[in-house]
Amino acid sequence: MINQSLCCNTCKNTECFIRKNCLVPEAEKIIQRKNTIRCKKSQQFIIEGSLSHGLFFVYEGKVKVAKTGLNGREQILRFAHSGEIIGHRGFGVCKISPVSAIALEDSILCNFTNDDLISLFNQVPSFSLDLMLFYAEELNKSENKVKKFAQMTVREKVIDALLYIARKFGQTDGYLNLTLLRKEIADFAGTTDEQVIRVISSLKKENFIQTMGKKIGIINIDLLKKEISEHNFYLGS
DNA sequence: GCATTAATTGGTC
DNA sequence: GACCAATTAATGC
Numbered sequence: 001m002i003n004q005s006l007c008c009n010t011c012k013n014t015e016c017f018i019r020k021n022c023l024v025p026e027a028e029k030i031i032q033r034k035n036t037i038r039c040k041k042s043q044q045f046i047i048e049g050s051l052s053h054g055l056f057f058v059y060e061g062k063v064k065v066a067k068t069g070l071n072g073r074e075q076i077l078r079f080a081h082s083g084e085i086i087g088h089r090g091f092g093v094c095k096i097s098p099v100s101a102i103a104l105e106d107s108i109l110c111n112f113t114n115d116d117l118i119s120l121f122n123q124v125p126s127f128s129l130d131l132m133l134f135y136a137e138e139l140n141k142s143e144n145k146v147k148k149f150a151q152m153t154v155r156e157k158v159i160d161a162l163l164y165i166a167r168k169f170g171q172t173d174g175y176l177n178l179t180l181l182r183k184e185i186a187d188f189a190g191t192t193d194e195q196v197i198r199v200i201s202s203l204k205k206e207n208f209i210q211t212m213g214k215k216i217g218i219i220n221i222d223l224l225k226k227e228i229s230e231h232n233f234y235l236g237s
Numbered sequence: 238g239c240a241t242t243a244a245t246t247g248g249t250c
Numbered sequence: 251g252a253c254c255a256a257t258t259a260a261t262g263c
Binding site for chain 2 (some may be wrong): 181182183193194197198201213214
Binding site (some may be wrong): 238239240241242243244245246247248249250 | 255258
C-alpha cells in the first residue's frame, strides 16, 4: 500500500463525482487530504460491521459490494468499476459499514474520510446535488431489484445478471469484460452456483451464450434480452 | 507433481 | 429450487 495520492486534476475518470464537481478552489485543501489505496485481487477493503472509513472511489480496477448472510452465504449487491463510488451508505447517521467490499482484480481506490466529505458537502453544493441524484437512482435500482428477486425465475435472474454485467462492463472479443466465479454470479442473482451452472449450460445449448473456462460471452444481447423482456421483467439494476 | 479450489452433473427432499 | 455427494477440470504452490 503506497500512500502517494493520485491527483484529481489529472484524473482520467471524468465521470467521478469528485472530479466533476470538486475541482474548485474552496475544495482544493480537502481533496488533497484523500488517501490512495492500492489493493490486490481478493483483498477486502471494507468490512461489514466494522467502523466506516468514509467513501471510496474506484480509480482503477473492479470491485464487488456484498452483504454476508447467516450461513456464510453472501449477497452481492453490485459491482463497480473505475470512476464509481463505494461505501456511500456507510457514512452519515451510522458509523458502522453495512456492507463489505472486495477487489475483484488489483485495484486502486481513492478514499475520503467522513469528515472531509461533510466539508465537501458544505463547500460544494453541486457535489451534494450530484450525490443526492445518485442516491435517488440507487434507491430506484434497489426497488427494481426487490421486484426481480420476488418475481423472476432462476433462469430469468441468471439471464438478468449476465445482461447487467454486459451492460456495465461490456464485451471484448465476444466475452464479458468481467469474469466471475459461478458462485459469484449465483451470489449476485440470488441463487446457488449449481443452478447458475445449469442455466449457463442450457443457454449454451440454445446458442444464447458461449463459454471459455470461466469466461462467458453473450452471442446476441438483443436475443437474450427478449428472453426476459417478454415477461416485462427487464428493468435497470 | 501434489494439494486445493472451482466447475459440472446427478440425485434427494 | 436448495442441498448434498461424486467426478472432473483448473489453479496454486
